[in-house]
Amino acid sequence: MGRYVRWAAVTPAAALLAAGCSGGSSGDGAAAERSGGARPSTTGAKALPAALTSQQPDWERCKATADSSAPGRDWQCATLKVPLDWSRPGGETIDLALIRSKARGGDRIGSLLFNFGGPGASGVAGLPGYAATVSLLRERYDLVSWDPRGVGASEGVRCRSDKETQAAEAVDATPDTPAEERAYLKDATDFARGCEKDAGDLLAHVSTTDTARDMDLMRQVLGDTELHYFGISYGTEIGGVYAHLFPENVGRLVLDAVVDPSADAVAQRENQARGFQRALDNYLMSTGQDPAQGTRKIADLLDRIDARPLDTYSGRKLTQVLAFTGIVWPLYRQDSWPSLTSALDTAEQGDGSELLALADGYNERDSSGRYGLLPQAQRVISCLDDKQRPTLTQAKKLLPEFERISPVFGPFLGWDAAGWCHDWPVPGQYETPEVSAPGAAPVLVIGNTGDPATPYEGARRMADELGQGVGVELTWRGEGHGAYGNGSDCVDSTVNAYLLKGTVPKDGKVCALRG
CATH class of the missing domain: 3.40.50.1820 (Alpha/Beta hydrolase fold, catalytic domain)
Incomplete structure (x- = not known):
């Protein structure tokens, strides 16, 4: 993840x-x-x-x-x-x-x-x-x-193949059961082992x-x-x-x-939950929607997709994590907000194709199924930097605050605190830079x-x-x-x-x- x-x-x-x-x-x-x-x-x-x-x-x-x-x-x-x-x-x-x-x-x-x-x-x-x-x-x-x-x-550094990357998109990033929690942590361990195998000594020197x-x-x-x-x-x-x-x-x-620079790994995620919720509120107001009601509607859509991923024209399924990623990506630029409106509308009608296309853009996936390496390098570098690595139990205790900050972004970023650097093979360097x-x-x-x-x-x-x-x-x-x-x-x-x-x-x- x-x-x-x-x-x-x-x-x-x-x-x-x-x-x-x-x-x-x-x-x-x-x-x-x-x-x-x-x-x-x-x-x-x-x-x-x-x-x-x-x-x-x-x-x-x-x-x-x-x-x-x-x-x-x-x-x-x-x-x-x-x-x-x-x-x-x-x-x-x-x-x-x-x-x-x-x-x-x-x-x-x-x-x-x-x-x-x-x-x-x-x-x-x-x-x-x-x-x-x-x-x-x-x-x-x-x-x-x-x-x-x-x-x-x-x-x-390449930590996993394109096929493995696509398979990981089916892992529930907001696990609801003990079995899903185990699968979530296993995926993190597999990623770390792949990085260790590919990078060798370099893994400890990319901070x-x-x-x-x-x-x-x-x-x-x-x-x-x-x-x-x-x-x-x-x-x-x-x-x-x-x-x-x-x-x-x-x-x-x-x-x-x-x-x-004053925020540790957990606080950075809280900051981002606030920042993306603020951007989502501004987006919703620009379309004439009440931010609270619009946020709840999107959170409910993500819950439904979690239970039943959406079909897409490509034959791939739009999972909850892909839907979340598709919502995040257009918030980076105001001129991309109309694409978010269209993607949310089609998803409400049961078609996940547009949200999937946005998610693929963020994940650097091309039409042939190849993925860019930026997301993998991002994790490799930040896990060497971050000394703070909450356990699953600690992260679950943080979830209510993350969900209070943002019903849409909070659950993903709260769980991410536990899964991001789980079982990482080299120690982190600092709490804050x-x-x-x-x-x-x-x-x-x-x-x-x-x-x-x-x-x-x-x-x-x-x-x-x-x-x-x-x-x-x-x-x-x-x-x-x-x-x-x-x-x-x-x-x-x-x-x-x-x-x-x-x-x-x-x-x-x-x-x-x-x-």
Whole structure:
């Protein structure tokens, strides 16, 4: 099963790419174009060997995979070697897949790294599709992203086959009987064993902290004295952890759709239940429905599907968990709300086809039955991060509060607290991430009041935990997941001024829904 609500940016579809080639001597004058001597940092870690810091990625035009096409000529791919185990930087290495598009203007600032969340979103696949949104930034920055460790072309982890993934969709994610509870936990154990078999030693080295350290090595290899970074959704947690580990290397950091760093694994699920219920209420009001009555109607529909899955035109059954996923997905973007209306209407008439199509979109399932690996990587990374792992008994005691928060989303997220990292083979690293960054340059933290997956309140908490004079909050009174590029000239111009000119807005600035 897994955490159903993904902390990932919703970006235009992008072709999946393979990294162009392995690291080596640069063939395009990479060293000459750098923005100044890189400043090595060893905060909280051992000094790095020159074999790592002196890498010169061999940038070449990205190559297409068998089932996709490469982006245009402006995009280059390469690989970066990083330590498997950051406590042993001179030991075994793994490769990270990188992608970039060089700055078009003459007044180059440096590289701007992007992480699109997840955990587990591919930056190599995602950045070309996001380029139009950030085209202005490309005038002064090399746009750079990567597949984090354990993701995509960077030692990606596959815990179960497509056939096993589809079979798991029939497991009841809100078990009603002891037999269903046993099946739910067995499925979690099977997933964990599959991850352990596929990933081996890597399974203990795909944490957020590992990725933050990878980013600082990336900064050095790219030739930047400071890290300029745009993190979206879970990418904000990476950014906060980076600022804590390397405050002296923080350049211009934007954190959009912010994960609450003060919330542990259970509190994060409670936050998401509130956030999605808030988005559902707004959706229901937009269609002229009373939120309480509309919520009850949807909860009743899910109960009926739990007892009797719906038929679909494909021949597959719409189970309760697939129906839930199909409801979640369109709430990420306000312009997807009409598709939710249509899918709910057809489901009420006994046809689950439209909800199933929405669920498949979220689960990255294509028409041939193949699934993307983002949901698997998401679980692998977050289970290494999360130290808090409630037992079945503990989770059942939490259910009344989850159901009070949201009759629709609460039961799934409450049960998920027990099943997500059940029987995981490696221990979690922290209850909550440490993001305090005294002495760092100002970090722009953006909260959207209608964000379902990373509720608005997390932005203020991130700003506070970064520290006075570091966290600078910008609020957008909008809808959907994230703020930048979602239709607000106020948000976009504020972010652009910060990244392009270094203009830091007043802490607490508010942008209205329109404008």
